[in-house]
Amino acid sequence: MIVYYDWNTSPNCLKTKILLNELGIPYEQRNVDAATVRGPDYRAKFPTGQSPALEDGPLRLAESGAIAYHLAEKHGALMPKEPNRRALMFQAMALEAALVAPTTGGQGLFGELYKPEPQRNLPRIAELRKRAQWVAEVLGAVLGERTYFAEEFSIADIQLYAAVAKSLEEGVSETPPKNLVAWHARMSDRPSVAQAREQYVPYQRKK
Ligand SMILES: N[C@@H](CCC(=O)N[C@@H](CS)C(=O)NCC(=O)O)C(=O)O
Missing domain, CATH: 1.20.1050.10 (Glutathione S-transferase Yfyf (Class Pi); Chain A, domain 2)
Structure with missing residues (x-):
């Protein structure tokens, strides 16, 4: 299952939350804050030290735009075909x-x-x-x-x-x-x- 790292004050995470709601796919949410994203464990996984971020099997992905392309493509939704x-x-x-x-x-x-x-x-x-x-x-x-x-x-x-x-x-x-x-x-x-x-x-x- 997808693991999604959410910082509830983040407008960038708001985008990913909307995306996940639109796709209606199951995911596990882990809540983060400034201390988490700036800490060594998080940065070892996500070098930018920013949220949103996602783990999808072996894939670790940050950047709301990249997350959007990845999930939309994978689920065949929210991207026009024409x-x-x-x-x-x-x-x-x-x-x-x-x-x-x-x-x-x-x-x-x-x-x-x-x-x-x-x-x-x-x-x-x-x-x-x-x-x-x-x-x-x-x-x-x-x-x-x-x-x-x-x-x-x-x-x-x-x-x-x-x-x-x-x-x-x-x-x-x-x-x-x-x-x-x-x-x-x-x-x-x-x-x-x-x-x-x-x-x-x-x-x-x-x-
Ligand atoms: N370009 C990134 C920007 C992400 C970003 O700036 N996230 C902020 C929260 S809104 C963050 O995690 N900042 C890290 C910090 O404050 O240390 C994206 O679109 O995901």
Whole structure:
């Protein structure tokens, strides 16, 4: 059985939880925290020292995107078969890793905002906020009139959801594209997402 390492405050783990819910496959969950992922036992298995991570038989896998590709492929779900839709899925997966995560993730805006106030880099925060607005516009333009990023629901929507939800819900973009707001509402209504969010305890800003 798959062993899944979950950190309940992690938006990256939120993606994997949604994925597991959508696939409906059995797995054993091991809860981790900062001390676990930074410890030598965990790092010996997963050199990045990050969650989410997975053991699937002899396979040890970190990186939410790699986990998504692996499980979707293995279970023949959540990846369009039609080549153009599949290409749109790859594009959205790449945008998440190349644009969204570096802008808003732990190395980006939210990483900066979650530092104790005296350590925050205010000019960098201002720059990242502007960039986050631009990234939201790019995502809105890429999504266009579609219901989901690859026309049909896919791992790309799951991969983008955590950061987009956090940004929209925390008011990062002053004027987020309407179609992206509608996509977020559509995603939040999915039972897999609602259920994953029940176990998710987002980081709180430090004063
Ligand atoms: N690119 C990775 C990012 C994973 C990541 O940053 N995980 C954070 C939790 S959200 C983590 O485990 N950080 C390790 C630490 O804080 O020491 C992914 O998509 O899985």
